[in-house]
Amino acid sequence: MSDLIPITPTYGLLLGRGVLERVPEVVPHSATRVLLVHAPVMLDAASRLAEALRAGGREVFVEELPDAEAAKTADVLVRLWSVLGQAGFTRTDVVVALGGGATTDLGGFVAASWLRGVPVVQVPTSLLGMVDAAVGGKTGINTPEGKNLVGAFHEPTAVVCDLDLLRTLPRRDLVAGTAEVIKCGFIADPRILELLDADPDAALNVDGEVLPELVRRAIRVKADVVSVDLKESSLREILNYGHTFAHAIEQVEHYSWRHGDAVAVGMVYVAELSRRAGLIDQQLVDEHRRLLRLVGLPTSYTGGRWADLLTAMSRDKKTRGATLRFVALTGIAQPTRLESPDPQWLEEAFAAVSTER
Template sequence: MHRIDVGLAERSYPIHIGRQLFSELPTLLTSLPTQLCIITNPTIAAHYLPALRAALPDDATVLVHEIADGEHAKSLSSYGEVMDTLIAASFNRDCAILALGGGVVGDLAGFVAATYQRGVHFYQLPTTLLAQVDSSVGGKTAINHPGGKNLVGAFYQPQAVVISTDCLNTLSERDYACGLAEVVKYGIIYDADFFTWLEDNVAGLNAREPEALAHAIRRSCEIKAEIVAADEREQGLRALLNLGHTFGHAIEAEYYNSWHHGEAVAAGTVIAAHYMLQQGELPAVDYQRIEALLQAFHLPVRAPHLSELQWQQRMQRDKKVQAGRLRFILPTAIGRAELRTVTDWSGVWQAISAVTETR
């Protein structure tokens, strides 16, 4: 088992990484209150809820609130239903929320915890690779609004993150690949040596070999913890974690039912890289390595077709937009990226067009 600490002064917390960790919860989470609400979905509950419940204190009052499976469940209505459950059960300010699931569950549960009775403790128990290496760490919580993704939310840190890697055995190939998109991101923005390690370990990671997977998760969490500790509320460095996301969120919004988050981020990352290739600021060999590694992990490197107006409208709703000006995370080399304000829409559109799949 490995432990990584997210250093945020009085709000610091551990990330525990290992196999079959739910059985270790009594020793890892020693200060759980007596009122606990597990937020999960039916798919995850079928696999992991019995083991989690068996590990919780015998004297605890445990509620289980299941939300629908899928991004559409990260909604105002789902949020309201969880609040109704907590209030009906007379849960008080000393309760805790346990997020058992992927990014949708974690984001919704975290926002519930941030706002119920002005804030209660919560714990992240991520069961997907994407959630384990990204969304469970750092305290970003949110729900979606019809006007855009993650527009209603709060920065609210968990008390601990418990990553049980054996949960990944039940992931579909597609969902597993989506998590690898976020792993690749860390190499592009922060750690060239890690990117090279990923290139050298494609076969092991695609086969979900435990040692390779443990290293990829651990290094991803180390990078995320370092960045969050330096910039908790995304005033500078932390914005780099959004590589590919401005383009990706536009794809997700238009292709809600057919594109997953990691897939959209992968295509968005290639667009961002292509833009810098056009500008002469990203070496061609680095662009080719980025594209090749994403392809090796069975991720899309071409964006679906959207009209120019659709791209503009969706990206103008992105949270990184300031004073109506688009800001993107752009790679300058493998291992380095920058947040930039871009006024050259023609160049952005050229990059999008170059990376869009032919119809």
């Protein structure tokens, strides 16, 4: 398909309005069976997609998942393995994941783990899913000890992003998704920040032209990174800007926080930490807060529990032994790594995000 945006040499992404109907085009021709997993709110879209896939002569098994992070559990994974086993899925059959980031994370891991890897087509329906979760081949589930600690790298056959599906999102979820877009602006593409600063309302208008441009730019940032570092051996770590503290919040709050909200606070936290390490000045810290607030994202965490948060951060995937590592900045679009920061800086940064400024 000539209009696929290349992500890596092995797969591409279809982005546009009304492209859900084109999912059967990217399902491998060899697939005779399809497991279609979907978020609860995607029931109608899943029914339409299932009929389109059946029209091509495929046998389609439709499974509704629990909502959001509740889908990313071992119990749900085992249930889906049972469906695949009873249906006789082979290595040429395919999983299609229709939903937000939690759905695509789980769907990808189901595909990665069945028969040591079957094809998966990702169909993200949230802003977060389109710019982050569904792109790049990361898959996984959560455990009581942390987020995404069990998973695999498994590239999809294709990613299909239908911008019309963003209309199904509650505004609060759309706002939360912009955190990952803003992250891409801070680590790689300052134009993202300029567009958002110029017209925050347009950045949240699903029917306008600014939001699609922001989506394209954020996807391009991630594609440029994963095309050279699929398995997070070096460069790909920059995509985790703000995520170390964010994942700690999510775990401590038992995944009741939206991922994007946690990432927004996580970016402010690491900015405060970076200032104390002498990497950036106070002006850039303030710019984090200002831009995040423009779209209605939180910039503080008032839940306390510093000891629990520190323990959670010590289990982060970027940690090596006893060494805490953070993606940091030395300036906009100038990411770096901050290792073993002074414990006093860690606690001072936490104090700084514990009160609204």
